[in-house]
Amino acid sequence: xxxxxxxxxxxxxNILVQEAAKDVDIGARSRRLEEALGLVHSAKQLCGDEERxxxxxxxxxxxxxxxxxxxxYAYAAAxxxxxxxxxxxxxxxxxxxxxxxxxDTKAYVLxxxxxxxxxxxxRLAVLSDAEALLKSALEKYAENDRTARSETxxxxxxxxxxxxxxxxxxxAARSALELxxxxxxxxxxxxx
Numbered sequence: 001x002x003x004x005x006x007x008x009x010x011x012x013x014n015i016l017v018q019e020a021a022k023d024v025d026i027g028a029r030s031r032r033l034e035e036a037l038g039l040v041h042s043a044k045q046l047c048g049d050e051e052r053x054x055x056x057x058x059x060x061x062x063x064x065x066x067x068x069x070x071x072x073y074a075y076a077a078a079x080x081x082x083x084x085x086x087x088x089x090x091x092x093x094x095x096x097x098x099x100x101x102x103x104d105t106k107a108y109v110l111x112x113x114x115x116x117x118x119x120x121x122x123r124l125a126v127l128s129d130a131e132a133l134l135k136s137a138l139e140k141y142a143e144n145d146r147t148a149r150s151e152t153x154x155x156x157x158x159x160x161x162x163x164x165x166x167x168x169x170x171x172a173a174r175s176a177l178e179l180x181x182x183x184x185x186x187x188x189x190x191x192x
């Protein structure tokens with residue numbers, strides 16, 4: 001493999017993404033993902049316009065979108081930099097606007113943002129936007145993707161809870177647990 005081949009930085013980026021998935025510390029996860037994003041950028045630069053690297057360029061774009069999604073989710077979960085999280089997920093959605101995983105993350109960023117809003121009308125409007133994205137994501141998932149469907153349904157439960165619709169929140173949390181009994185977020189919502 002020569003130093004101008006984009007395959008090496010893509011392989012390294014994939015390794016970093018796999019390692020980041022194991023990190024429970026959001027800071028460590030984000031640093032690995034940022035490093036992986038840099039490697040993907042390097043791979044894209046190496047591809048240039050050369051036809052022989054078309055497959056690598058496609059892989060780089062896909063990996064970039066997935067890393068942006070992971071970064072957005074990590075920042076939203078930590079509520080550390082919601083503007084950055086929003087920018088990352090918007091970039092990912094620009095590449096794949098109908099990707100249900102990205103739609104779920106965009107909704108999660110909105111949910112995190114809603115927690116910082118003091119104006120009740122604005123907060124409910126943001127939660128309504130999040131709810132619409134989550135429902136759209138649920139329509140797009142493969143029927144057998146029970147884990148993703150459970151997570152998104154759990155996010156719907158969270159939206160209902162934050163919007164003050166307790167019965168809807170309970171129903172959605174129970175549905176999330178039916179899809180995946182290991183969904184801790186749904187379990188936590190039912191305990192509250």
